[in-house]
Amino acid sequence: MLPLRDDNPTSLTPVVTWSLIGLCVAVFLYQLGLGAMEERRFMVALGTIPAVLLGGERLPPDLALVPALMTPLTSMFLHGDILHLGGNMLYLWIFGNNVEDAMGHWRFLAFYVVCGVAAALFHAVQDPGDVVPMVGASGAISGVLGAYLLLFPMARVFVWFGFIFMFWVPAIVVLGLWFGFQALSVLGDPSGAQSGIAWWAHLGGFAVGMALTLLPAMRRRGFPLFNRKQTVTRVTVIPRTGQRAATRRRGPWDPPSGPWGAGRP
Secondary structure (H helix, E strand, O other): OEEEEEEOOOOOOOHHHHHHHHHHHHHHHHHHOOOHHHHHHHHHHHOEOHHHHOOOOOOOOOOOOOOHHHHHHHHHHOOOOHHHHHHHHHHHHHHHHHHHHHHOHHHHHHHHHHHHHHHHHHHHHHOOOOOOOEOOOHHHHHHHHHHHHHHOOOOEEEEEEOOOEEEEEEHHHHHHHHHHHHHHHHHHOOOOOOOOOOHHHHHHHHHHHHHHHOOHHHOOOOOOOOOOOOOOOOOOOOOOOOOOHHHOOOOOOOOOOOOOOOOOO
C-alpha cells in the first residue's frame, strides 16, 4: 500500500519540509558524481556505524571527517540509491507538511533532528558491534509518521494498492499497516542483516515521534491531538456543452467525494 497524497490542507508554507527534501536530493546528486570507491568511503565517513559510535572502534584518520557522535545527524542526509531516496522523500512530502503546520517551523526542525538521532541510536544499541554504516532519513521520517498518526488519524490518504487499485483510506489505516509491517519485520530480521533495512531505527523513530508529539510544548497553541475532522476538498466542475452532468466521472486524482471513496459519478 503506497501513499500518493493526502487531503489535509495546511495554513503554513512548509519551508522546512521542502528544505529537508532539497538538501537530501542535493546530497544524493553529489553522491552520483562520486566513483564507486569514493561513494563507499563517503558512506563510511558520514554514516552511523554502531561499532564506531558505541563499540569503541575507530575509523582511519582519512575517513574520520566528523566526530562519531555527529554521524547520527549526518547519516540522515545520505541515501543508498534512487529508490531509497525516492521512497523517503515521498513520505516526507506527503506527511511532513502537516506535522510542520502543527508544530511550527523551528519546532518541526528540532523534532525531525531529534527523531533521526534517536532512530540511529535505537539501531546502534541493538547491535553495538555492527560495522555496516546506516544511512537514510527513514528514522526521522518514521518520527513524522508517528506524529501524523496522533495529530490527524482520520485524514484521508490516497493510496496505490497492489499496483492496480487506487482509493482513499484514513491515515490511521495507512500508518497502522506501516507500523505493523515494521514490527513483523523486526521479529524476523532484528539486525536488518538479511534485508539491509534498519527496522529498529524505524520503530525507534516512530515511538520517539509519538512521545514528543504528546508534549503540548511541541505543538502550536490550540493545535489538538486526535483531530477527527475528515477533510474534504470541494470543487465545482462546469460541464462541457452538450455533456450531461450525470455521465461525468471523477478520476483517481480528483478530490474525494464520499466518506472514503475515490470518487463517484
